[in-house]
Amino acid sequence: MPRFRFPAPPPSELTPRALFESRRAFLATAGGLALGAALPAAGEPPSRRGPPLAVALRSPYSIEEKTTPYEDVTGYNNYQEFGVNKLDPARNAHRLPTRPWTVTLDGLVRRPRTLDLDDIRRLAPLEERVYRLRCVEGWSMVIPWIGFPLDALLRQVEPLGSARYVEFVSYYDQARMSLPFFVVLEFPYVEGLRLDEARHPLTLLALGLYGEVLPNQNGAPLRVVAPWKYGFKSGKSIVRIRFVEEQPLTTWNRAAPRDYGFFANVNPQVPHPRWSQARERRIGEFFKRDTLPFNGYGEQVAGLYAGMDLARSF
Numbered sequence: 452m453p454r455f456r457f458p459a460p461p462p463s464e465l466t467p468r469a470l471f472e473s474r475r476a477f478l479a480t481a482g483g484l485a486l487g488a489a490l491p492a493a494g495e496p497p498s499r500r501g502p503p504l505a506v507a508l509r510s511p512y513s514i515e516e517k518t519t520p521y522e523d524v525t526g527y528n529n530y531q532e533f534g535v536n537k538l539d540p541a542r543n544a545h546r547l548p549t550r551p552w553t554v555t556l557d558g559l560v561r562r563p564r565t566l567d568l569d570d571i572r573r574l575a576p577l578e579e580r581v582y583r584l585r586c587v588e589g590w591s592m593v594i595p596w597i598g599f600p601l602d603a604l605l606r607q608v609e610p611l612g613s614a615r616y617v618e619f620v621s622y623y624d625q626a627r628m629s630l631p632f633f634v635v636l637e638f639p640y641v642e643g644l645r646l647d648e649a650r651h652p653l654t655l656l657a658l659g660l661y662g663e664v665l666p667n668q669n670g671a672p673l674r675v676v677a678p679w680k681y682g683f684k685s686g687k688s689i690v691r692i693r694f695v696e697e698q699p700l701t702t703w704n705r706a707a708p709r710d711y712g713f714f715a716n717v718n719p720q721v722p723h724p725r726w727s728q729a730r731e732r733r734i735g736e737f738f739k740r741d742t743l744p745f746n747g748y749g750e751q752v753a754g755l756y757a758g759m760d761l762a763r764s765f
């Protein structure tokens with residue numbers, strides 16, 4: 452397994468908004484001249500958006516907040532496999548082969564199965580769900596996802612009573628990715644949820660956003676979205692879901708156990724070792740806002756953690 456080194460960027464080093472904007476404008480121009488096809492969504496006119504994905508219903512779990520512009524949602528990303536800079540994934544993730552695609556569900560289940568994308572799309576009606584996404588780095592977005600509850604997929608394999616956690620493994624092919632020598636993470640990217648978290652109706656299997664098929668940089672062709680947790684819990688481009696008894700050792704827990712807890716519920720009281728998590732900057736806004744416990748989803752999910760010390764199990 453390859454091992455690379457890099458420190459998580461402190462908020463001070465995050466691409467400032469103005470710089471991001473001007474680079475985006477620059478990229479749009481450069482893309483038209485020299486780089487052409489190498490540049491995907493960021494900075495492109497809407498006519499070059501991805502294939503449409505029709506939605507059957509709008510979820511009651513949607514929040515009524517202004518959505519973050521499409522260009523930011525698809526142009527400012529964390530997808531380390533395609534580069535550590537926020538602008539890298541939009542430039543590099545076109546190398547991700549999203550068809551054919553299968554997801555293997557195995558481990559502690561009665562009926563292990565491998566499903567292809569068409570099987571998966573048919574499992575449940577597609578919903579639009581507008582969710583907040585809060586990154587541990589201190590920024591947030593509001594994204595109109597398209598998908599259905601992850602549990603519609605999980606229940607296909609009939610988890611055994613002994614299964615207590617699920618491990619999500621992302622696609623990995625070093626030859627297609629943009630891994631710099633100094634990256635700390637081990638790949639494939641692995642995330643995990645407790646089974647009851649994974650089966651909670653808020654936990655979404657996302658196949659699209661903003662009315663279109665999920666762009667590669669956002670985790671095509673399918674990714675998890677657990678909106679009450681920091682964004683890193685939501686693995687992209689999932690190829691395997693393993694049902695296990697013990698808490699999985701996730702990529703970030705392995706790389707920086709003091710910085711990234713397993714639960715990673717958004718808890719504004721628990722600072723990152725090097726910065727506060729009390730406030731956040733909504734991408735596109737100037738003033739910071741207070742971060743809400745459970746990213747504002749406490750009413751729905753706080754019950755999952757009754758009796759747990761969420762300062763220790765952070």
Ligand SMILES: Nc1nc2c(c(=O)[nH]1)N[C@H]1C(S)=C(S)[C@@H](COP(=O)(O)O)O[C@H]1N2
Pocket residue numbers: 524527528529530531532584585586587621640668669670681682683684685686687688
């Ligand atoms: N495979 C994989 N999944 C990943 C990541 C990653 O680097 N690789 N980054 C995570 C982090 S830190 C965040 S904040 C979200 C960002 O999702 P977005 O780019 O679609 O907004 O994806 C998460 N899922």
Ligand SMILES: [Mo]
Pocket residue numbers: 529585586587588681682683
């Ligand atoms: Mo993140």
